[in-house]
């Protein structure tokens with residue numbers, strides 16, 4: 291294959307951050323979307339969502355002529371010889387993944403490569419259950435192209451491990467690259483794309499070549515294990531609270547074992563986002579379908595659902611009856627540095643606060659436009675943290691954006707009716723707040739001391 295030219299179908303976090311990375315590494319890349327305004331804006335260097343540093347990097351690549359967008363999948367595929375499938379695979383009501391978008395773009399790939407000369411590599415990046423690339427993508431591409439996989443076109447599955455909020459960092463400096471290959475030639479082409487990628491210590495990135503189905507499962511297994519680590523810390527947080535022990539101190543002691551590592555042991559009011567809840571549900575649904583029991587994953591989902599209600603219990607233990615109380619609610623996105631509110635724990639917590647008779651004045655730096663459509667509750671959406679805090683009975687933190695973490699104890703004392711913070715994310719040093727005269731309570735803290 292002569293020079294690699296890339297098309298990326300889908301302009302979400304995976305498609306755009308990945309596409310920007312390919313362009314930055316010198317591969318001419320076209321990304322596609324189905325919304326005209328997204329394409330127009332991208333061609334002016336404006337991404338369709340907020341992600342730290344992304345806009346500047348996208349603009350640079352657009353201005354250099356390395357990155358562009360189109361509405362036309364066929365045109366993008368024809369101008370390239372490697373196509374990444376980066377469309378969404380949202381949850382269906384039974385927890386399984388909706389593969390409608392994957393099927394649609396596989397058909398486009400088939401049609402586009404029908405009359406195209408030369409070898410073309412098709413790479414699934416969307417999160418799909420084992421067997422999807424070979425049993426769904428492959429036959430559709432073969433049917434519409436009249437060509438043969440492994441001969442006329444290559445097929446791989448190359449999962450993405452980026453975190454929202456750190457999409458730029460994770461796609462430019464990955465820990466590892468996994469290439470599941472249907473045919474070795476296709477695997478080699480994808481290997482070439484990532485050959486010069488370094489991790490954030492400037493070391494070469496390990497590139498793992500595996501069976502295509504193994505690559506599909508690696509993505510689910512990694513997300514399920516990370517969700518399990520968080521859930522483990524959340525369960526221990528409740529034990530810690532009973533004994534007035536700090537769960538962060540406990541998990542620090544646990545995480546220093548190099549076999550465990552300290553990451554993803556931060557207890558909080560539960561994991562949200564578009565990945566962990568969706569992927570654990572999908573693996574549970576798949577296992578059920580094939581008759582495999584998954585008591586551990588079932589428990590992860592169960593514990594994560596009740597964790598926001600446990601947070602409500604901490605709030606009630608601290609302030610008593612919620613009727614008529616005004617709550618300064620800080621952070622609506624599912625985590626800091628993203629405007630994404632999918633499966634955010636803010637929603638069940640706020641719903642319960644209203645059910646208990648409280649009123650919410652919320653603050654989030656970026657997420658209003660995505661949160662507002664989720665609920666009709668009469669939430670006050672404030673322009674500043676100060677407005678949210680002013681005359682509220684107490685403050686609750688759900689998503690620890692830096693500006694929320696940086697609130698000074700004096701500000702809390704000046705603006706809140708009573709200086710009480712109930713922290714769902716360990717955003718503050720509890721001792722510092724206590725010393726300054728602020729009542730600090732939170733998940734996994736010594737709330738009963």
Ligand code: UGA
Nearest residue numbers: 450451452453454520554555556558561562563565624625
């Ligand atoms: C997650 C994975 O971390 C990525 O590796 C993966 O590529 C991605 O899903 C995906 O499948 O696309 P993401 O959902 O963007 O990334 O965000 P995380 O940083 O993993 O956080 C997920 C949720 O877990 C958030 O609600 C966060 O607040 C919570 N969390 C995270 C904790 O409660 N405690 C922790 O220690 C870490």
